[in-house]
Each structure stands twice: as structure tokens, then as C-alpha cells.
Amino acid sequence: MLHDTSAEFHDFFERHYAELSRLAYLLTGEKDTADDLAADALVALWQRWDRLQAAQSPVAYARGVVANLARERIRSAVRERRRVALFWSRTTEQVDGPDVAGMLDVRAALTRLPFRKRACVILRHAFDLSEKDTATALGVSVGTVKSQTSKGMAELERLLGTEAAGELAAGRRNR
Template sequence: MNVDTVLLGPPDESTFSELYKEHALGLTRLAFLMVGDRQAAEDVVQEAFLGLYRRWRSLRDPGKALVYARSAVLNGSRSVLRRRRFPFPGNDLPPAWSAESEVMVGEDRRQVLAALQRLPARQREALILRYFLDLSEEEAAATMRISRGTVKSTTSRGVAALGRLLEEHQ
């Protein structure tokens, strides 16, 4: 289903189900990269879709339902992080999805994820949206509710800061 084909009014069950099926995993990855806890990430995504369903009739442009969901996931992740004293429970880096994936995650990736968590929140969000989720500048800007130019400059500063953090580690 193409999100641009979503019709006005309450979503029919198949439309909403298709939106969920196509995008829940990617949104869960976004939340997971932000909060570092699988259960919390899944909860954030469920809340985002619940909010989307409840507000469907009031969406100005239902074709942008995915943008709304991404923004809701990002905001929900921020709320989870605000309630915590440390970004990740018990360690400096998010847990792996499974034992098998832990083996596949190389030391370089672990270092990048750990360094990513040391960045300011906005830089971390911009880098996750642009490079982990492969969103365009426009999509990241809509998700973060900032201008495209701000995404561009924040991403640039984030990449530079990430490089410095990774050099310190070596």
C-alpha cells in the first residue's frame, strides 16, 4: 500500500492494517535506536499507532499518516528517555534483538552505537533518521518538525561529532 493513497475519514481496518504491517518494524527500529530497550520501543510504536487511529479523522492530510506516526514515535521515545536517569538501562549500548543478532553485530557497530548515544539528542535523532532509517532530508525534517536546512546542518554537526567520539575511542 502506498501511504499517499490513504483516504479521508476513519481508516478502514485493511487500510490501517496495511500501514501497520508496512511500517511497524521500521518504526520499532527507530524507537529501539532511541531508547535501547525492545519492550519500550514496541510500547512506543503501539502508542503511536493507537494515537494515529484515534486522530485519523482530524489529520489534515491523511496521506501523511506515516509522517505523523514517525513524529509520534520520536516524541514517545523522547518521553521514555526523559523518565530515565541514563539513556540505556544498565549499560552504554542498546541490547541486540536476539542472541543471533548479537553475534552479527560487530565491534565497529557497537562502537558507533555507543558513540551515537553520547551525542546531543537532536544530532542523534537526525543521524538515526537519515542514516539508520535512510530517510531523505525532507522526510527527516517532517518527522522532527524542523526545516530541511536544520536537518542538514544538524546532520553535518552530528557526523563530525560522531567522528571525534570514534577517534577518541581508538
């Protein structure tokens, strides 16, 4: 039985793969995508072949699967193009931007801190929360926030240098 089912699907594949690929090409305009969509459709058909082989027109079902896959691919491509266009259409004004390399250094240094110290430093200095709000957010005492923030900043000074850690703390005070 399995051999017969496999042989029937193989025959279906041989008869209709080129047609399904051509349909996908006409829908998407992309040859490689068309081959992928036809193959994906046939995989979906194979998974349901025990039910589809008895259907009146399995090839009609296959065409519908290809059309749906092509529609999804086109929609995805359109969304991606819109995101790219939106990203590149932003005006490029000359402003003093952030020091990307410095930000990466800070991020790397923060990941080296134990969680509680890192959370205290981030909540206090990046989110500008008070000691009380930080304590509430973390479920610890205000004294713990004070000590963990102090120790975290000392560790950052050791990792980044006094000037960089001072700029991080000054950024909080200047907001």
C-alpha cells in the first residue's frame, strides 16, 4: 500500500511539478522562488496525499497551494521593501550621534556584571529610576539598590575606565 501511494505521488510529481513551478514563476516573477514554492507545495500535498489522491482534482488543490504560497511570499517581500524604504528614507541630518563603539563597549561591560548589579545600574542610569523605584522593580531594599549600583559602577569603571563610567553616570544626571 505504501509503495503504491508513493508511486502515485511520484507520478503526480513528475506530471505537475513543471506546471506548478511555471505558475509560481508567473505569480512571483522569480525563477528560484518559483522552484521553491512548487517544491513547498508538493511537500504539503505529500503530507496530505492519502486524502488528496481520492479528491476530484488534486492538481487544482496544488495550484491553490502554490497561489497561496506565492501570495504570502509577495506580501512578505512587499513588507520587507516597505521597511527598507522607510529606513533609508529617513533624512540624514548632521547631528552629533552616539558613540557607537563606546555604546558597544558599555554593553559588553554591562554583560560582564552579575545580574543584580547590572539591573541596578541599568534601571538607575539608563532608565533614570529613583532608588526606591528601582528597589520596587527588583523586589529588593533601597539599601541593596544603593550598594549594588555603587559596586556595579565601580566594576564598570574598572572595565571601561573612570572617564567612560563617569559619562554613563553623568548622562543620567543631565536628563
